[in-house]
Amino acid sequence: MMRGLVGALVAGLVTARGRATGSLSPKGQASAFLLGVLATAAGWGFAASLVTFYVAAEALTRWRAEEKARRTIAAVPQTAERNSTQVFANGAFFTAFALYALHHPNPRWRFAALGALAAASADTWATEVGTFLGNAPRSVVTWSVLAPGMSGGISGAGTLASVGGALLVAITGAFTADLRDWRAVAVLTLAGVLGALADSVAGATVQSKRWCDRCREWTERRVHPCGYRTKHRLGMVWLTNDLVNFICTASGAVAAIVLARLFYVPS
Numbered sequence: 001m002m003r004g005l006v007g008a009l010v011a012g013l014v015t016a017r018g019r020a021t022g023s024l025s026p027k028g029q030a031s032a033f034l035l036g037v038l039a040t041a042a043g044w045g046f047a048a049s050l051v052t053f054y055v056a057a058e059a060l061t062r063w064r065a066e067e068k069a070r071r072t073i074a075a076v077p078q079t080a081e082r083n084s085t086q087v088f089a090n091g092a093f094f095t096a097f098a099l100y101a102l103h104h105p106n107p108r109w110r111f112a113a114l115g116a117l118a119a120a121s122a123d124t125w126a127t128e129v130g131t132f133l134g135n136a137p138r139s140v141v142t143w144s145v146l147a148p149g150m151s152g153g154i155s156g157a158g159t160l161a162s163v164g165g166a167l168l169v170a171i172t173g174a175f176t177a178d179l180r181d182w183r184a185v186a187v188l189t190l191a192g193v194l195g196a197l198a199d200s201v202a203g204a205t206v207q208s209k210r211w212c213d214r215c216r217e218w219t220e221r222r223v224h225p226c227g228y229r230t231k232h233r234l235g236m237v238w239l240t241n242d243l244v245n246f247i248c249t250a251s252g253a254v255a256a257i258v259l260a261r262l263f264y265v266p267s
């Protein structure tokens with residue numbers, strides 16, 4: 001009860017700032033507020049991990065935002081505001097497992113929650129850093145060169161950044177959610193990186209890809225910057241990048257459960 005009230009206060013302040021700075025849409029703000037309150041009700045450690053993830057992800061998203069938008073304008077829709085689907089894709093599995101862990105003391109469920117959040121962090125860092133610092137991204141499946149911003153592409157800088165994003169959540173989570181052990185940090189970091197990798201594989205294979213007849217270019221946009229309506233050509237038409245992020249966080253949770261069982265022995 002006490003945690004819920006404090007959670008409402010902190011989540012209210014953080015998400016109001018997100019709305020004011022244009023990083024959350026109105027529904028995105030409401031969704032982020034809900035997840036923040038529920039995560040805090042689940043435990044202080046989960047709240048600390050979520051705030052750490054959110055603050056770092058928001059800062060990296062705003063870093064060099066104009067240059068990144070210019071580089072990716074042909075590939076992906078240009079929306080600065082995170083909507084509710086994007087918020088839930090990043091935070092729903094984390095919050096669900098965190099609430100489950102509240103009444104199930106087996107550390108497996110804390111690993112699942114933090115693995116999902118580490119994957120969300122790894123994926124965000126890879127995108128936001130890789131788009132600016134990375135060389136031409138290559139398809140994780142075919143290794144062909146892709147346009148900057150297209151899903152399924154990876155770069156050296158982006159992959160390194162994904163380790164950083166996962167490590168930040170792993171350290172914060174392990175030391176605040178009562179998993180104090182370097183093996184827990186290693187398990188969560190690896191789970192986060194694997195989740196981001198699953199996101200890239202799904203992005204390169206099953207995610208919807210569209211084609212602009214005029215520019216003869218692959219894109220994820222419905223209307224290309226040239227003004228042409230693009231056509232669906234590859235992948236499942238309904239499987240957008242936002243939905244692939246659910247695959248990312250679910251994979252992080254599953255990887256964390258499996259890796260924790262293999263390598264983490266609670267003392």
Ligand SMILES: [Zn+2]
Nearest residue numbers: 212215224226
């Ligand atoms: Zn075009």
